Every structure is written in structure tokens, then in C-alpha cells.
Amino acid sequence: MPELPEVEVTRRRLERELVGKRFTQVMLRVKKLRLPLPAELKEILPGLTLRAITRRGKYLLFDCGSGWLLVHLGMTGFLRLLRSSIPPGTHDHLDFLFDDGHLLRFHDPRKFGIVTWFTGDPLQQPLLSDIGPEPLTEAFNGGHLFDIARGRKVAVKQLIMNSAVVAGVGNIYANEALFRAGIRPDRIAGTLTLQECSQLVTSIRSVLEESIAAGDACRVAEESVTYYPQEYKAYGRGGKACCCCGGQLDEIRLGNRSTVFCRSCQN
Numbered sequence: 001m002p003e004l005p006e007v008e009v010t011r012r013r014l015e016r017e018l019v020g021k022r023f024t025q026v027m028l029r030v031k032k033l034r035l036p037l038p039a040e041l042k043e044i045l046p047g048l049t050l051r052a053i054t055r056r057g058k059y060l061l062f063d064c065g066s067g068w069l070l071v072h073l074g075m076t077g078f079l080r081l082l083r084s085s086i087p088p089g090t091h092d093h094l095d096f097l098f099d100d101g102h103l104l105r106f107h108d109p110r111k112f113g114i115v116t117w118f119t120g121d122p123l124q125q126p127l128l129s130d131i132g133p134e135p136l137t138e139a140f141n142g143g144h145l146f147d148i149a150r151g152r153k154v155a156v157k158q159l160i161m162n163s164a165v166v167a168g169v170g171n172i173y174a175n176e177a178l179f180r181a182g183i184r185p186d187r188i189a190g191t192l193t194l195q196e197c198s199q200l201v202t203s204i205r206s207v208l209e210e211s212i213a214a215g216d217a218c219r220v221a222e223e224s225v226t227y228y229p230q231e232y233k234a235y236g237r238g239g240k241a242c243c244c245c246g247g248q249l250d251e252i253r254l255g256n257r258s259t260v261f262c263r264s265c266q267n
């Protein structure tokens with residue numbers, strides 16, 4: 001599942017290539033993904049210039065002047081940027097063509113993604129209005145996390161994966177950040193000290209920033225890809241050796257998500 005770094009890397013690539021370009025054509029091949037696709041996009045977008053691409057959590061926001069195209073990659077979605085039109089394959093549900101010949105194609109086997117259209121302030125729309133602070137901004141800090149965690153009986157991993165607490169931290173980076181911070185994923189959130197919350201915020205920020213940097217460094221010539229090779233220290237390594245102490249990493253289910261940690265290095 002694409003997480004915040006993959007969405008941010010996608011945003012940066014698309015921004016470099018597409019901002020300032022004009023939409024010429026929209027092709028919709030399905031009626032709905034997670035939500036119905038607005039058929040009127042075919043009439044609205046041609047002629048509009050893409051002004052900017054921003055991100056809120058895992059949502060991409062395409063500023064088209066008179067409105068906003070909002071895209072969420074869901075579980076399996078990704079955006080391919082092609083320099084020339086090639087015939088669509090299976091699961092290529094939408095195409096956006098631009099005046100310089102670029103083709104932006106939304107591919108999503110499981111159809112849990114979202115593509116929709118808003119006018120007005122997109123941040124006030126129901127899909128976005130309840131999202132918590134962005135993890136890479138100062139609004140997300142140790143004090144904020146500590147205030148939210150106090151009195152909470154939920155596991156800390158589930159707390160940081162709640163998008164109302166902090167935007168865009170999914171399973172991979174929650175595992176990685178907790179490992180880096182030395183905090184067990186199943187710790188009751190309310191038992192965290194302010195210092196631990198600050199450490200966790202620092203760790204969340206650093207794992208996300210490192211992953212974005214890795215994605216930026218991994219240029220693919222012909223198209224934008226959501227996924228790029230990465231090495232994880234905890235995620236996906238249950239039963240393997242901890243890179244810090246050499247002990248065996250434990251794997252448990254937490255909130256029905258695979259959760260890996262080291263009993264020696266994380267408290």
C-alpha cells in the first residue's frame with residue numbers, strides 16, 4: 001500500500017513534469033473506484049492549466065484553477081506518467097492527456113483508490129477536514145503527541161496510524177519509527193513519557209524523510225512509479241535477526257496488521 005513517502009515522491013515527479021501544462025482530454029474506463037468517478041471531468045478539465053500539485057496526508061491535490069482534482073492511491077493504485085500514448089492495459093482506469101503529449105494514467109487493480117473533483121477549499125472537504133497534522137511540519141511535535149496519548153489505552157502503533165492523530169503514517173513506517181525510537185508497538189499509548197513522544201516524533205519524521213530521499217534518488221526514465229526499493233529494519237523482518245542486538249525479531253498482529261519488533265531493543 002502506498003504510504004506518505006511514496007505519495008510525496010509521486011507528487012514531486014508529477015510536479016516537475018506537469019505543472020503549467022494544459023489538460024486536453026480525459027478518458028474514464030470505469031464508473032467508480034472507491035467512490036464514483038465524476039463523469040463531468042471529461043468536460044471540465046480540457047482547457048484548464050495545472051497550476052500546482054500539493055499533498056495532504058496521502059491525498060494528492062491537483063490545483064486546476066477553477067477546482068481541485070483529488071487523488072488517493074488506495075491500496076494498490078499508482079500513477080504512471082507516459083511521454084506518449086500507449087494502449088491501456090488491464091486496470092488502467094483513467095487517462096489524463098496534456099498539451100505537451102504527456103499522459104497521466106491511473107492504474108489500480110483493487111479499485112480502492114479515489115479520483116474526485118472539488119470546488120472551493122479542498123481542505124474543508126469531508127475527506128480531508130479531519131486529517132491530523134502533517135508529520136513533516138512543526139505542528140506535529142512531542143507535546144502534541146503526548147497530549148493526545150495521555151489517558152489513551154490504545155497501543156501506540158495504532159495511535160500513530162490513526163490519521164486524525166498524524167497524517168499519513170501507515171503500517172510500514174509505524175513499524176520502522178517505533179523500532180528506531182526503541183518503543184514497543186504494543187505499549188499502551190497513555191504510558192508514554194513526553195520524552196518518548198518527542199523521540200517517536202523525531203523517528204517518524206526521519207524514517208519518512210529518508211524514504212522520500214531514497215525515492216527521489218531513484219529516477220525512472222519513462223514513468224512515475226509509486227514503489228521503489230527500500231530496506232527496512234523491522235517491517236517484513238519477523239523471525240530475522242535484529243540489526244542492533246542480533247536477537248530474533250518478534251512478529252505479532254496488532255489491529256489486524258503485521259507488527260514486528262525487538263523485545264530487547266524496544267521497551
Ligand SMILES: [Zn+2]
Nearest residue numbers: 242245262265
Ligand atoms: Zn534488538
